[in-house]
Amino acid sequence: xxxxxxxxxxxxxxxxxxxxxxxxxxxxxxxxxxxxxxxxxxxxxxxxxxxxxxxxxxxxxxxxxxxxxxxxxxxxxxxxxxxxxxxxxxxxxxxxxxxxxxxxxxxxxxxxxxxxxxxxxxxxxxxxxxxxxxxxxxxxxxxxxxxxxxxxxxxxxxxxxxxxxxxxxxxxxxxxxxxxxxxxxxxxxxxxxxxxxxxxxxxxxxxx
Numbered sequence: 001x002x003x004x005x006x007x008x009x010x011x012x013x014x015x016x017x018x019x020x021x022x023x024x025x026x027x028x029x030x031x032x033x034x035x036x037x038x039x040x041x042x043x044x045x046x047x048x049x050x051x052x053x054x055x056x057x058x059x060x061x062x063x064x065x066x067x068x069x070x071x072x073x074x075x076x077x078x079x080x081x082x083x084x085x086x087x088x089x090x091x092x093x094x095x096x097x098x099x100x101x102x103x104x105x106x107x108x109x110x111x112x113x114x115x116x117x118x119x120x121x122x123x124x125x126x127x128x129x130x131x132x133x134x135x136x137x138x139x140x141x142x143x144x145x146x147x148x149x150x151x152x153x154x155x156x157x158x159x160x161x162x163x164x165x166x167x168x169x170x171x172x173x174x175x176x177x178x179x180x181x182x183x184x185x186x187x188x189x190x191x192x193x194x195x196x197x198x199x200x201x202x203x204x205x206x207x208x
Contacts, residue, residue, distance in 0.1 A: 007050045037193045041106040044201055049088040057092040059099050069090035069101060071108065075141045076117030083114070102186040104199065104204040117200055118143065122171060123151045125186040127177075155179050164205045 017041045053064045056125055073079055089102040109116040118141045125134040126148050138148060159179060174185045183203065189195040 005059060037196055038107070038115075040084050040197050041117065041200060042086075043102070044106045045088050046177060047107070047159075048103040048204070050088065052101060053090055057094065057099065057101065060092065060097045062092050062097060064090040064101055065093045065170065069137035073108065073113060073115050073135060075114035075143065104127050106200040106204045109203075114141070114147070116203070117196060119151055120180045120183065120203065121189075121196070121198070122148060123155055124181040125190075126152060127181040168202070 011177075055064075056062060057064055058117070067089045068086050069089060071084050073084055081087065084107075086103065087102070087108065089100060092099045092101070105116070107116055109119050112119060122134065122138050122141065122143050123138055128134070131162070134148075138145075156178070172182055172183045172186045176184055183199055184190055187195045187199040190197045
């Protein structure tokens, strides 16, 4: 998988900031499962895929063709359709190569079953001062306490040993806060869909 640093984050950020709800509504919604976050993240994944596709195969230089595949995630409202189930991917067009090239995703954290934003936000609220909000959000997304505990352990141990964290930790404020709450506070992303999108773009290289 290409690293986040090999892609142009500024393109993704510009896409987020230029996105507006068609009816001019406020995109802020405290209930993740009822927000407009998911379609926005899908559009950002398309940006990441198109940018990678334009580079061609990193092994032989040939054209990259679409080679999407289906995921069956948890952690959202009605998880049907491409927005939730389609993992955007590419494959080299050369018969002698045929290597897969899968871009980073703002919707998925590696192979985790739950959608990435659910993992980040539920974990962050779990670390915060409002357990009632954690319970409400976890219930809305169908996340059990044992699952949250596993996520917390991953953020505390495995993630902080990753190359991505070594690149990012000097860029994120609130050093006295645990991860991922540190990211949510840095982006002010508790309830704002557009800021949540920026945060997930920032974290899209995380692969548990």
